[in-house]
Amino acid sequence: MSPTISPNPSTGEVPTGLNLAGVELIAAPMAGGTTTTALVQAAHKAGALGFLAAGYKTTGSMLAEILTLKTSGTRFGVNVFVPExxxxxxxxxxxxxxxxxxxxxxxxxxxxxxxLTDDDGWAAKIAALTQEPVEFVSFTFGLPSALEVDALHAVGSALIGTVTNVEEALAAVDLPIVAAGAIHNRASLDLVLNAGACAGQIGTAPLRAAAAAQNNAEGLNLWAGEAWQYARSGTVAEILARFQG
Structure with a gap:
C-alpha cells in the first residue's frame, strides 16, 4: 500500500501544508495498540515522522494521545480507518x-x-480532528467525503490517502507519493526515493521494540504477519538509524 496526498476537492490543488521538512522516513501507524505515543516520540527524536493509529481506539483515547504528543513538542500525524x-x-x-x-x-x-455496523467512531474522530487539528491525517480502507476533506483542510491538515490498486494509482499519478511495503533497510528505502517517492513508510522494522515496550513478545508474530523476519532488534532510535545512515 502506498499513501498519497489528497488534493482539496473544491480547488483541485494539493495543499502546500505537505511539508516533510526533509524527512524521508515515516513510522507507519499500526492499529491494535502497536503504535504508542512513546514509539511516535522516539521516531520524531530519530529524525523520522510517526503516525498515531486511531483505528480500534475510542475518540477519547485518540484525543488523549494527540494531546500527549502536542505537549511533548512531537511532530506527528494521525491515521483513521474509513468505514467500509x-x-x-x-x-x-x-x-x-x-x-x-x-x-x-x-x-x-x-x-x-x-x-455488523461498527464504523470505529468515524464521525466523532473526524469531528475531533477538526477541533484538535494535527499536521497530517491519513486514511485506510477508503477516502473521506468531500465535505470531510474540506473540513480537515480548513484547519490546516494535509491529508494522505492509501493507494491499493492500479486504478487508484493512476488517479494519484500527479500527487506526492509516500511508498510503503517491503521497505526493510536503507537500500530498499533508496529504491523508492530514487523512483520518485518523497518518503518511505515502514511498519514491521520497529515491531520488536514496540513488543518489548509492551512486554508482549508474542504479539510480534500477530502484528508482523509474513514479514516478521524484517523486524529488527534494538531501540526505535537504533532501528531507524539503520535506515537513515
Whole structure:
C-alpha cells in the first residue's frame, strides 16, 4: 500500500501544508495498540515522522494521545480507518468468531459479539480532528467525503490517502507519493526515493521494540504477519538509524 496526498476537492490543488521538512522516513501507524505515543516520540527524536493509529481506539483515547504528543513538542500525524460500505457475510463472520473462542478461553477472555455496523467512531474522530487539528491525517480502507476533506483542510491538515490498486494509482499519478511495503533497510528505502517517492513508510522494522515496550513478545508474530523476519532488534532510535545512515 502506498499513501498519497489528497488534493482539496473544491480547488483541485494539493495543499502546500505537505511539508516533510526533509524527512524521508515515516513510522507507519499500526492499529491494535502497536503504535504508542512513546514509539511516535522516539521516531520524531530519530529524525523520522510517526503516525498515531486511531483505528480500534475510542475518540477519547485518540484525543488523549494527540494531546500527549502536542505537549511533548512531537511532530506527528494521525491515521483513521474509513468505514467500509460493503456488508459482511454474517454466516462467515460467525464461523470465524467460533474459531477464536478456544484462543480467547485460553487467555481467560471472551470473544465479543459481532458488531455488523461498527464504523470505529468515524464521525466523532473526524469531528475531533477538526477541533484538535494535527499536521497530517491519513486514511485506510477508503477516502473521506468531500465535505470531510474540506473540513480537515480548513484547519490546516494535509491529508494522505492509501493507494491499493492500479486504478487508484493512476488517479494519484500527479500527487506526492509516500511508498510503503517491503521497505526493510536503507537500500530498499533508496529504491523508492530514487523512483520518485518523497518518503518511505515502514511498519514491521520497529515491531520488536514496540513488543518489548509492551512486554508482549508474542504479539510480534500477530502484528508482523509474513514479514516478521524484517523486524529488527534494538531501540526505535537504533532501528531507524539503520535506515537513515
Amino acid at each position: 460500505s460493503t456488508s459482511p457475510d454474517e454466516a462467515e463472520l460467525a464461523k470465524y468468531r467460533e474459531l477464536l473462542v478456544p484462543y480467547a478461553s485460553a487467555l481467560g477472555v471472551e470473544v465479543p459479539e459481532a458488531r
